[in-house]
Amino acid sequence: MMKVALLGAGRIGQVHARAITAHSDSELVAVTDVVTAAAEALASTHGIEVRTLDEILADPSIDAVLIATSTDTHSDLIERATAAGKAVLCEKPVDLSLDRALACQARTSASGQPIMIGFNRRFDPNFAALKAALDAGEIGKPELLSITSFDPAPPPVAYVKVSGGLFRDMTIHDFDMACWMMGGAPAGVMAVGASLVDPGIGAAGDVDTAVVTLSWADGRIAVIKNSRRAGYGYDQRLEVLGSKGLLQAENVLENTLTRMTEAGSLRAKPLHFFLERYMRAYELEWAAFLDAWRNKTPMPVTLSDGIRALACAEAATRSQRSGEAVALTPEMMGR
Amino acid sequence: MMKVALLGAGRIGQVHARAITAHSDSELVAVTDVVTAAAEALASTHGIEVRTLDEILADPSIDAVLIATSTDTHSDLIERATAAGKAVLCEKPVDLSLDRALACQARTSASGQPIMIGFNRRFDPNFAALKAALDAGEIGKPELLSITSFDPAPPPVAYVKVSGGLFRDMTIHDFDMACWMMGGAPAGVMAVGASLVDPGIGAAGDVDTAVVTLSWADGRIAVIKNSRRAGYGYDQRLEVLGSKGLLQAENVLENTLTRMTEAGSLRAKPLHFFLERYMRAYELEWAAFLDAWRNKTPMPVTLSDGIRALACAEAATRSQRSGEAVALTPEMMGR
Amino acid sequence: MMKVALLGAGRIGQVHARAITAHSDSELVAVTDVVTAAAEALASTHGIEVRTLDEILADPSIDAVLIATSTDTHSDLIERATAAGKAVLCEKPVDLSLDRALACQARTSASGQPIMIGFNRRFDPNFAALKAALDAGEIGKPELLSITSFDPAPPPVAYVKVSGGLFRDMTIHDFDMACWMMGGAPAGVMAVGASLVDPGIGAAGDVDTAVVTLSWADGRIAVIKNSRRAGYGYDQRLEVLGSKGLLQAENVLENTLTRMTEAGSLRAKPLHFFLERYMRAYELEWAAFLDAWRNKTPMPVTLSDGIRALACAEAATRSQRSGEAVALTPEMMGR
Amino acid sequence: MMKVALLGAGRIGQVHARAITAHSDSELVAVTDVVTAAAEALASTHGIEVRTLDEILADPSIDAVLIATSTDTHSDLIERATAAGKAVLCEKPVDLSLDRALACQARTSASGQPIMIGFNRRFDPNFAALKAALDAGEIGKPELLSITSFDPAPPPVAYVKVSGGLFRDMTIHDFDMACWMMGGAPAGVMAVGASLVDPGIGAAGDVDTAVVTLSWADGRIAVIKNSRRAGYGYDQRLEVLGSKGLLQAENVLENTLTRMTEAGSLRAKPLHFFLERYMRAYELEWAAFLDAWRNKTPMPVTLSDGIRALACAEAATRSQRSGEAVALTPEMMGR
Missing domain, CATH: 3.30.360.10 (Dihydrodipicolinate Reductase; domain 2)
Structure with missing residues (x-):
């Protein structure tokens, strides 16, 4: 069972929450969002906790984070989450700045943590x-x-x-x-x-x-x-x-x-x-991420692809x- | 919230169990089957209890039964369930015998309990x-x-x-x-x-x-x-x-x-x-049954239709x- | 080159006239119709002669007739045309009377003349x-x-x-x-x-x-x-x-x-x-009739089929x- | 009745010959081709004469020419035919050289002769x-x-x-x-x-x-x-x-x-x-050319379009x- 935290409770975050909870091998355990009301609404729907980002990253029981925040935060969150030992599924695009995305790649490559970019199609x-x-x-x-x-x-x-x-x-x-x-x-x-x-x-x-x-x-x-x-x-x-x-x-x-x-x-x-x-496609994307994580095979969509x-x-x-x-x-x- | 018991844990019963549990306004609480192993497997999947038919019919907290047993038991079960005050969704056909089905109609009409026949298409x-x-x-x-x-x-x-x-x-x-x-x-x-x-x-x-x-x-x-x-x-x-x-x-x-x-x-x-x-279609059939029960409107597919x-x-x-x-x-x- | 006379200058006769003249191996040489004006109009369009039925049947240079008259005349015309040694392509149905059609079959079978029924589809x-x-x-x-x-x-x-x-x-x-x-x-x-x-x-x-x-x-x-x-x-x-x-x-x-x-x-x-x-389909029907006639192969649609x-x-x-x-x-x- | 000469008896010339002869208001009267055998074959098929280009252009009874020769001759032939008072339907492209085509336009615009380019699609x-x-x-x-x-x-x-x-x-x-x-x-x-x-x-x-x-x-x-x-x-x-x-x-x-x-x-x-x-499309193209010529309306595809x-x-x-x-x-x- 993969324990997952959701970063971002907006429209696309809600979609991913449904996919995560519908899968028999993953469990959504926490959500965070800069808009507290959004995080609370999603938490209530799924019967989970609202936590801060720091709490999520510090919790060793959490295996993976799904990044569905605004694009300008993606690179930072990928870096912090991989540094904290989490597997990452991040929404597209990686970043609006190609340079920032390249820096993110440089900083995360040594972590060995699996990173998948959400090209759902x-x-x-x-x-x-x-x-x-x-x-x-x-x-x-x-x-x-x-x-x-x-x-x-x-x-x-x-x-x-x-x-x-x-x-x-x-x-x-x-x-x-x-x-x-x-x-x-x-x-x-x-x-x-x-x-x-x-x-x-x-x-x-x-x-x-x-x-x-x-x-x-x-x-x-x-x-x-x-x-x-x-x-x-x-x-x-x-x-x-x-x-x-x-x-x-x-x-x-x-x-x-x-x-x-x-x-x-x-x-x-x-x-x-x-x-x-x-x-x-979102359901199958989640299943593919989970399979690659469990089997330690390469992610089907990589940061390089992004x-x-x-x-x-x-x-x-x-x-x-x-x-x-x-x-x-x-x-x-x-x- | 409608509390539901499932009569029959075969292939089509399993389909209905999924539709019942997926709906936010219904809860599957019990299952029975003449094949004990089938009932136990389904109960285990959904985290519910195996009970006898008598227990189910005697439980006043159960609002409805879904009849997915072999066809030759349909008329009996419709009669017993309505007599016990349950709403009924029964798989097609009502019966192999037209005479038996007509008798079932005669015996259940006074009960006032809603009966729907499962013409899912x-x-x-x-x-x-x-x-x-x-x-x-x-x-x-x-x-x-x-x-x-x-x-x-x-x-x-x-x-x-x-x-x-x-x-x-x-x-x-x-x-x-x-x-x-x-x-x-x-x-x-x-x-x-x-x-x-x-x-x-x-x-x-x-x-x-x-x-x-x-x-x-x-x-x-x-x-x-x-x-x-x-x-x-x-x-x-x-x-x-x-x-x-x-x-x-x-x-x-x-x-x-x-x-x-x-x-x-x-x-x-x-x-x-x-x-x-x-x-x-099975999901929407269940939703239509639940809506008619909740709103006390006529069932969309009646025993007469069957x-x-x-x-x-x-x-x-x-x-x-x-x-x-x-x-x-x-x-x-x-x- | 097959020389052809058209019996019947109505709507369907006009269709056949076009198919006959468009084919490089057949020549429309005469037309007859009980409505003289219809025969004349068609003759004028195609630059051919209006003749009587008797003249057509008596002309040894005419190889085939296409029967596009009213249905009640079909059997008679099939019989007369085959007796006169003509190949016949007759519009459907053979007759409104099954008995009359059977009699026509009995009377024409000995002639050895090819007869095709116009099931164009x-x-x-x-x-x-x-x-x-x-x-x-x-x-x-x-x-x-x-x-x-x-x-x-x-x-x-x-x-x-x-x-x-x-x-x-x-x-x-x-x-x-x-x-x-x-x-x-x-x-x-x-x-x-x-x-x-x-x-x-x-x-x-x-x-x-x-x-x-x-x-x-x-x-x-x-x-x-x-x-x-x-x-x-x-x-x-x-x-x-x-x-x-x-x-x-x-x-x-x-x-x-x-x-x-x-x-x-x-x-x-x-x-x-x-x-x-x-x-x-009408063009290909005509081509098939002409091919069978030329090659002395069985007609693709027979009187028996009709x-x-x-x-x-x-x-x-x-x-x-x-x-x-x-x-x-x-x-x-x-x- | 428009009298037409065909310049070019190759594959596309043959297509146009069929369209011209199939139309009830046009008559193909002559063909020319640098390959004599090609011209003769086409002339034989349609029962028309092989003539030289000069003879065609000099014949005042010829209303129009259809240019289906090799592309490098198009501009010359458009110029000569319009100078000779012929309406022109010329195959695409006007020319391989844009400059040459522009010169052709400059030289023919005063003639007042209708020119259509054969964009059949x-x-x-x-x-x-x-x-x-x-x-x-x-x-x-x-x-x-x-x-x-x-x-x-x-x-x-x-x-x-x-x-x-x-x-x-x-x-x-x-x-x-x-x-x-x-x-x-x-x-x-x-x-x-x-x-x-x-x-x-x-x-x-x-x-x-x-x-x-x-x-x-x-x-x-x-x-x-x-x-x-x-x-x-x-x-x-x-x-x-x-x-x-x-x-x-x-x-x-x-x-x-x-x-x-x-x-x-x-x-x-x-x-x-x-x-x-x-x-x-070729048949309808020809009909459109003929209609515009007869009604003295603008050609549906002009030299400018080409x-x-x-x-x-x-x-x-x-x-x-x-x-x-x-x-x-x-x-x-x-x-």
């Missing part, structure tokens, strides 16, 4: 099935990857301002997916973006619509399409062209109903909310501003 | 969405209903021998679905069947492949297609032609992956096992043997 | 692909066939009155398809029908909505669903469950467009008009009225 | 339906367009060497489609490409796999994905995200058959050959080599 059964088919060689060698990733509606501008920008906040998932599918980091990044959805996002210096092209040293290409708004819901699709065929993961629809009338043949929309769409995605975001941000391709250097990748 | 989100669209008039008046209901593989012949036959054991779900969708009992039933899948089923006097046509007094028609075997999984589809269009509920697939190769475009199979396919489906099964059995249409009489329907 | 590329997959054993042995065949809108009641009824006029296509797919004639027929679409059809003694169940001597089953109205267009689907899987031929849609909006995901309707849906479908229609008509299964006897099948 | 019923839905405002304002355009198999390297490169030869269609859908020329182009399919293509200095991103002055974006090889056939899809929804045009499949077996649910491949896929697509190809070629975004200047666009 890898655990979605549909994307996982696609990856398995790819690895099984069903379409030969992958050549051209395409990711469609549209949110149903844009976040408040206040959020956008502290988000690190579209590429670090939203595309970060797609960068990880692209590197995971293609088997490594790209050599170069080109990005185009604009503010078409909400002028306030443009005024805040960010974009809400973008296309990012990644190219690998051997010529393979990935393209990511992002929008902060899709009137029909949450659009999460991925396809890979290989030397022998194409693999596609399509959207998950609300139901299987078709209505045929004079207007045509109407099917349901994609699941609208990311928690509905990826709830199973840094790699962050380096892509950094490069995309620069490319979108300069209109030039930006190379990913070894320095940007850390170890 | 009504609570499947896809079929429920179709019914809602039908009731909203999206395709006008329903005229022609079609149900495709194929199992992945036939049960053992030993099971078939005590099952009451295909129409009472398997088609019973489809009869309820047809009556529910069309809004009442049919006037006549015609059935054709054969043993094509397993000669042992034929030798046991049953069929494994069948088509049943139901006709309503106003001319509307439903057709049910059944097979005990579908090489590709569990095929559960339904469509209704109305005066203005068609509604279809399609299968739920294992994932959303498509593989395009020289062979063509390959998608995943339907979910193979009925528990995977209908797990959410009898109506059983009468259809009786008529189909006779029609398949005689080659003639069989009328459903008021006597067959009870109250 | 066999030549639809989608149904033909399904048949090829069935014959290739892709789903093992066929067990349960299902045909959905709905017209977009009912014909005028005046037409219904002379049509021979739904089973002879509309289901006739589906009977042929069922026999072709299952490889022979059924042993018994059960039919249920009602007038739900147009009360005038009921007043005329016919039904507009029906389900027909065919059963073969070895237990295999087919079910046909018919309606004279489908608000969304022309619904033509077929599926076969076999011992190893399922084959489905789905509708042909107007285009491949999908619209995803708040309302859901909207695709186009099926092709609405039978000539659009089956135009390619009689078999008519016998099914006869049996369905009786069953729908009596509420009993009707057996197909050898007498009803002719040779 | 605009006339595909599926893409045309998408454009109509876009123009009708069904998804609000278009923001992000995505084109997937993969050939079944790469052409011979010898062809690639004289093709002008992937962007001028293959992407040219997609550039036109993007400009047409988005309503004007983009402001900037970024391209990434590699030779992954055939090393010979790379050795010839070209790419066979590419992603091109176009951005408009108002921020809207289009992305084009190209590959010279798709193991499953000819992949031609397009989707547009707008402020209120998404429009998708999907592939046209070989048939509507689905095979459900243990392996999954298998549908047919996309139509494999561009002539099958776009045959209807130059616009060529300017995109030029910019993409430069961007792919330099790794920088390339702006489209007014000079590149001509008038």
Whole structure:
């Protein structure tokens, strides 16, 4: 039985709390949050204790912490938790600053503590099935990857301002997916973006619509399409062209109903909310973390993976501003 | 909080135990089973007590029983439980004998205790969405209903021998679905069947492949297609032609992956096992039972509904043997 | 080069005229019709002559006739044309009277002239692909066939009155398809029908909505669903469950467009008009007739096939009225 | 009746010859080709004359020429034909040289003769339906367009060497489609490409796999994905995200058959050959040219449109080599 403390009791922390308690081999024992009321509400729901961060880190019975706090605290908490001998599952992104994330990697590597970054989409059964088919060689060698990733509606501008920008906040998932599918980091990044959805996002210096092209040293290409708004819901699709065929993961629809009338043949929309769409992925992510911890096998998503995605975001941000391709250097990748 | 005892700790009892314990407003407190080991295993999993049936019925703190025992005990248990003041959720079918089920109805009607029959498919989100669209008039008046209901593989012949036959054991779900969708009992039933899948089923006097046509007094028609075997999984589809269009509920697939190769475009199979396919339906069924009990509203599936489906099964059995249409009489329907 | 005369210049005659002239190995040389204006219009379009039936039959240079006249003339014309040494392609049904069709068969069998009945749907590329997959054993042995065949809108009641009824006029296509797919004639027929679409059809003694169940001597089953109205267009689907899987031929849609909006995901309707849906089938039907004639191989659809479908229609008509299964006897099948 | 001469009797010339002769309001009267045997074969098929180019241009009874010769002759032939008073339908691309095409535009603009460029895909019923839905405002304002355009198999390297490169030869269609859908020329182009399919293509200095991103002055974006090889056939899809929804045009499949077996649910491949896929588009393209000529309305695809697509190809070629975004200047666009 793994004993777990939750750092951060916001929306995503609540999701993880459910996954931790639902798993038969983990037990949620404590929560902390800078917003006391949030911590207390979550503690009450799960019948656990609110404790301070120091108490949690000092408790030798706690095996692992799940970091679901604001992004600017991630690196600090990863460092403190590993120093305290805890296994860590930290939400994405590692940090808004690539330099800070690289420093975190340097400081934690000697600890030997397992660190996993929460790229939950890898655990979605549909994307996982696609990856398995790819690895099984069903379409030969992958050549051209395409990711469609549209949110149903844009976040408040206040959020956008502290988000690190579209590429670090939203595309970060797609960068990880692209590197995971293609088997490594790209050599170069080109990005185009604009503010078409909400002028306030443009005024805040960010974009809400973008296309990012990644190219690998051997010529393979990935393209990511992002929008902060899709009137029909949450659009999460991925396809890979290989030397022998194409693999596609399509959207998950609300139901299987078709209505045929004079207007045509109407099917349901994609699941609208990311928690509905990826709830199973969060459960499987937690199970994978727990399995790796128990079996002392490498974490399925590493801190290096988190840094790699962050380096892509950094490069995309620069490319979108300069209109030039930006190379990913070894320095940007850390170890 | 509803306190619940489970009668029957077999495969379907275990499913219900999970749904009961997962619901925040119900508590599973006891289980009984003629196979002591089964009861003990389930009790251990859920941390509850094994008790005798008499103990359960005598305990005034128990609000409801879920009957998941063998079909030949259903009527007795419904009668005893309602007499003991318990609300009842009983698995389908009510009974293999229509006469016995009618007697059960006569004996329990005065008790005033709520009785619900477990036609779980009504609570499947896809079929429920179709019914809602039908009731909203999206395709006008329903005229022609079609149900495709194929199992992945036939049960053992030993099971078939005590099952009451295909129409009472398997088609019973489809009869309820047809009556529910069309809004009442049919006037006549015609059935054709054969043993094509397993000669042992034929030798046991049953069929494994069948088509049943139901006709309503106003001319509307439903057709049910059944097979005990579908090489590709569990095929559960339904469509209704109305005066203005068609509604279809399609299968739920294992994932959303498509593989395009020289062979063509390959998608995943339907979910193979009925528990995977209908797990959410069992949860929603339990929630609906609990809501009706708490709010003292009519049960969403009544004992009369169970009898109506059983009468259809009786008529189909006779029609398949005689080659003639069989009328459903008021006597067959009870109250 | 096959020289062809067209008997009947109505809507379906015009379709055949186009198919005949479009084929590089056949030449349309003459047309006749009791409505002179119709014959003249068609002759003018194709630059051919209007002639009398006698002139056509007496002309030794004419190799074949295509019979597209009213159904009550089919048997006579088949007899006269074969007696005159012409190959015959005759529209369905052979006749409204099974007895008359059987007499026609008896009278023409000695002629040795090739006779093909125009069950065009066999030549639809989608149904033909399904048949090829069935014959290739892709789903093992066929067990349960299902045909959905709905017209977009009912014909005028005046037409219904002379049509021979739904089973002879509309289901006739589906009977042929069922026999072709299952490889022979059924042993018994059960039919249920009602007038739900147009009360005038009921007043005329016919039904507009029906389900027909065919059963073969070895237990295999087919079910046909018919309606004279489908608000969304022309619904033509077929599926076969076999011992190893399922084959489905789905509708042909107007285009491949999908619209995803708040309302859901909207695709186009099926092709609405039978000539659009089956135009390619008419061309391929003609090519198959011409090939068989040229190569002196058996016609792909024989007069016996036409009689078999008519016998099914006869049996369905009786069953729908009596509420009993009707057996197909050898007498009803002719040779 | 429009009298037409065909310049070029190769594969695409033969396609146009069929479309011209199939149309009831046009007559193919002559053909010319530098390969005499090709001209003679086509003339024989259609029962027309082989003439020299000079004879064709000198014949005042000829209304129009269809230019289907090698690309390097297009500009010359457009200039000569318009000077001779002929209407022109010229295959894409206008020229491999943007400068030469601009000169052609300057020299022909005074002639007043109608010139249409053969971007046949605009006339595909599926893409045309998408454009109509876009123009009708069904998804609000278009923001992000995505084109997937993969050939079944790469052409011979010898062809690639004289093709002008992937962007001028293959992407040219997609550039036109993007400009047409988005309503004007983009402001900037970024391209990434590699030779992954055939090393010979790379050795010839070209790419066979590419992603091109176009951005408009108002921020809207289009992305084009190209590959010279798709193991499953000819992949031609397009989707547009707008402020209120998404429009998708999907592939046209070989048939509507689905095979459900243990392996999954298998549908047919996309139509494999561009002539099958776009045959209807060629017919409708010809009809649109003829209508515009007859009604003296503007051509639906102008020489300016051809130059616009060529300017995109030029910019993409430069961007792919330099790794920088390339702006489209007014000079590149001509008038």
